[in-house]
Amino acid sequence: MTTLNDCRAMDADDPLRQLRDLFTLPEGVTYLDGNSLGPLPRATAARVAKAIESEWGEGLIRSWNSAGWFELPRRVGDRIAAWIGAGEGEVVATDTTSINLYKVLSAALSIQAEDAPGKRVVLSERSNFPTDLYIAQALCEDRGFTLKLLEPEQIEGELAKGEAAVLMLTHVNYRTGAMHDMAALTALAHRHGALAVWDLAHSVGAVPVDLRGAQADFAVGCGYKYLNGGPGAPAFAWVNSRHADRFRQPLAGWWGHAAPFEFTPEYRPAPGIVRYLCGTQPVLSLTALDCGLDAIDTSRAAGGMAALRRKSLALTDLFIALAEERCAGHGLSLVTPRDHARRGSQVCLSRTEGAYAIVQALIARGVIGDFRAPDILRFGFTPLYLRFEDVWNAAEHLREVLQDGEWRRPEFNRQHAVT
Numbered sequence: 340m341t342t343l344n345d346c347r348a349m350d351a352d353d354p355l356r357q358l359r360d361l362f363t364l365p366e367g368v369t370y371l372d373g374n375s376l377g378p379l380p381r382a383t384a385a386r387v388a389k390a391i392e393s394e395w396g397e398g399l400i401r402s403w404n405s406a407g408w409f410e411l412p413r414r415v416g417d418r419i420a421a422w423i424g425a426g427e428g429e430v431v432a433t434d435t436t437s438i439n440l441y442k443v444l445s446a447a448l449s450i451q452a453e454d455a456p457g458k459r460v461v462l463s464e465r466s467n468f469p470t471d472l473y474i475a476q477a478l479c480e481d482r483g484f485t486l487k488l489l490e491p492e493q494i495e496g497e498l499a500k501g502e503a504a505v506l507m508l509t510h511v512n513y514r515t516g517a518m519h520d521m522a523a524l525t526a527l528a529h530r531h532g533a534l535a536v537w538d539l540a541h542s543v544g545a546v547p548v549d550l551r552g553a554q555a556d557f558a559v560g561c562g563y564k565y566l567n568g569g570p571g572a573p574a575f576a577w578v579n580s581r582h583a584d585r586f587r588q589p590l591a592g593w594w595g596h597a598a599p600f601e602f603t604p605e606y607r608p609a610p611g612i613v614r615y616l617c618g619t620q621p622v623l624s625l626t627a628l629d630c631g632l633d634a635i636d637t638s639r640a641a642g643g644m645a646a647l648r649r650k651s652l653a654l655t656d657l658f659i660a661l662a663e664e665r666c667a668g669h670g671l672s673l674v675t676p677r678d679h680a681r682r683g684s685q686v687c688l689s690r691t692e693g694a695y696a697i698v699q700a701l702i703a704r705g706v707i708g709d710f711r712a713p714d715i716l717r718f719g720f721t722p723l724y725l726r727f728e729d730v731w732n733a734a735e736h737l738r739e740v741l742q743d744g745e746w747r748r749p750e751f752n753r754q755h756a757v758t
């Protein structure tokens with residue numbers, strides 16, 4: 340049996356323990372929802388205040404040049420590239436994950452319409468995040484493709500039919516925390532003439548990602564989850580350099596033009612990834628995202644992604660063990676894979692009755708996780724700022740909420756708009 344003292348000893352040995360100080364975490368809160376909205380880095384408020392008061396207030400329009408505003412989507416993109424196995428000049432930080440997915444999927448369909456006109460199917464997973472499926476549905480309808488939704492074990496067989504133009508997957512499943520083998524599935528897609536589009540929303544900053552190594556074609560991801568860029572932070576888009584000068588940007592705005600300040604009436608796409616920009620970018624939000632990257636980049640001195648991943652697996656292993664030891668007999672089932680190679684940075688438990696109310700009761704106790712319909716309790720474990728003692732506390736609160744039936748209280752059973 341694991342004890343609280345074991346957890347404290349793990350914290351004392353943790354090479355990443357000092358990184359917690361980079362974040363503002365409210366007293367009495369155990370934050371297990373950094374996979375949905377990362378916490379506030381301590382440096383962000385002052386940095387954004389400076390962007391407002393000095394860069395905007397004093398510099399005014401000159402700051403597009405003098406404060407580097409114009410370069411921000413590329414500069415922040417290069418910093419993200421280092422966390423996903425991409426090269427410099429291959430990533431831009433811009434727009435939302437939904438919008439970027441629209442752009443990259445559209446580009447992939449255009450390439451395939453030329454190279455493989457007989458392939459008219461887009462494959463994805465039924466359990467993919469809904470916005471990804473909605474975007475794909477709309478695009479497929481507009482462009483004369485068919486979207487086929489599969490269970491993971493059907494992917495190989497469907498690809499083998501040779502009808503798929505694109506395999507569009509989310510690397511780590513938002514609901515279950517299950518992680519795909521990106522290199523293997525990309526190779527499989529390529530063998531059957533399909534392009535591979537990956538959504539890294541629950542991967543970037545959380546698990547090792549090697550887009551170039553996997554030879555993936557396109558990727559998108561999120562800035563407000565494990566990158567701690569703040570609510571609604573810009574997302575990002577990546578394209579493999581072999582497609583970089585070929586793809587068509589469906590939202591061909593002036594920021595993606597080769598020379599936006601020539602103000603010519605004809606669109607001429609910028610070389611490479613820059614053509615993925617559409618219009619004027621949110622400078623204040625990009626500045627906050629830059630601070631989120633400062634925080635995660637600080638982990639490099641203590642081992643970077645290898646150290647983060649090691650701790651993330653230790654945190655999720657510990658939570659699984661504690662939930663099974665201390666909450667046994669309360670009807671919880673583990674949804675997240677035990678196999679490390681197939682696990683993201685979260686643990687999901689299911690319970691046929693009361694999953695929503697249990698999460699509400701935990702939140703009332705300061706343990707913030709979330710509920711995902713219909714029956715999932717989701718706990719994100721972010722190695723940048725969580726302690727092993729936090730995992731202990733979370734499991735203890737879960738045990739108490741279940742043991743005393745506290746979750747049955749009416750206030751925990753009222754549904755809120757955002758779960």
Ligand SMILES: *Cc1c(COP(=O)(O)O)cnc(C)c1O
Nearest residue numbers: 435436437468470509513538540
């Ligand atoms: C969080 C998430 C999104 C979010 O998309 P937005 O456009 O930022 O709302 C999209 N896809 C996946 C897989 C996600 O996990």
